[in-house]
Amino acid sequence: MAGERTITLEVQRFHPEADEAPYLQPYTIPFSEGTSVLEGLQHIKDRLDGSLTFRWSCRMAVCGSCGCMIDGEPALACRAFLRDYAPGPVRVAPLDHLPIRRDLVVDQSDFLAKLERARTYLIPADERTPADGAYRQTPEEMADYYDYAQCINCLLCYAACPQYGWDQAFTGPAVLALVQRYDLDSRDAGKDARRAVVNADTGVWGCTLVGYCSEVCPKGVDPARAINQRKPASVADYLLGWLRPSGGEGTP
Amino acid sequence: MSRPRTYRPGMRGWWQRHPAYRRYLLREGTSLFLGGYALWLVAGLLCLAAGEAAYGQWRALQGTPWLFGLHLAALMAACYHAVTWLRLLPLTVPVIRLGGRRPSDRALIRGSWGVSVALSAALWLYLGGGWP
């Protein structure tokens, strides 16, 4: 075969013990029609530079580990193909707005803590055992939350959110979309437990509808919609809080 | 346990990072023109309250080329703002059912354009003295 196609990847490097700040390192690698950016990175790690550090697992857009900035756009490295960036060079950097641990690996602890605080899991109204049988739900009831349930926690939406970039206290797109996912679920009764997170200044009101999060989401979650469709209810909580003598849990 | 050092990228020049950010700034920026136009109307009202001479001066200013240009810019900004605003409107609609179905984004956008055109026409007729 005449001349293998090659492309240069400019990969952002950073070693916490050796580097003051990140820098770009170019690697030229062969590629074919089906080579993903992730496979490109694996080629570099296996054959050119074993010190290059990045996360991956499923290599099929399911696990959400391989998110990074590819030519300035948040994307899953396993779902982006080098042919689309030819002739290159293509720049690969860690996800924007997140602290960099090493090379392409970012620190996810803030996201994970928020996920836990927001109680994004099913909170049933009463204790159930398998003997009670399965939950029943109509297709319409499932359609209300189904899109939001597709989130794979890849954090691309956080890398697309300037509000999160400015203020890490903002709960952010994916966690708020997951809150909405459970709040809209007919089997769930945990809305009150999640209300404080939603109604806070750092909750849905931290969003100014830039909308880029929904554009980059690889799973069609549409976090911008999840957050903003919740704002009317948040206003209602606020007004009701004024009427209730106790002040209500929902008041910011 | 001590955490390893991390590097936090700043937000300097953030709007240069993606066209989506610049579209957002443009959308929000148009509201400055709308605010300016509202202030100009308030100034007109104040002139009206101050007397005929002041109001006449305010009206005379309308004809100057630079004010005409500003009005034109405000009109264009208002149109852009309206289009983007109504395009985003479906995102802010809670999960509701009309006649057992969830309205589509398209129906919501068309419906709100209909309401907005009807209200504008009613206002136009009212100001023109043709209605009610």
Ligand code: SF4
């Ligand atoms: S909402 Fe989309 S972009 Fe954000 S973490 Fe979930 S799957 Fe990723």
Ligand code: FES
């Ligand atoms: S490796 Fe699992 S999403 Fe890319």
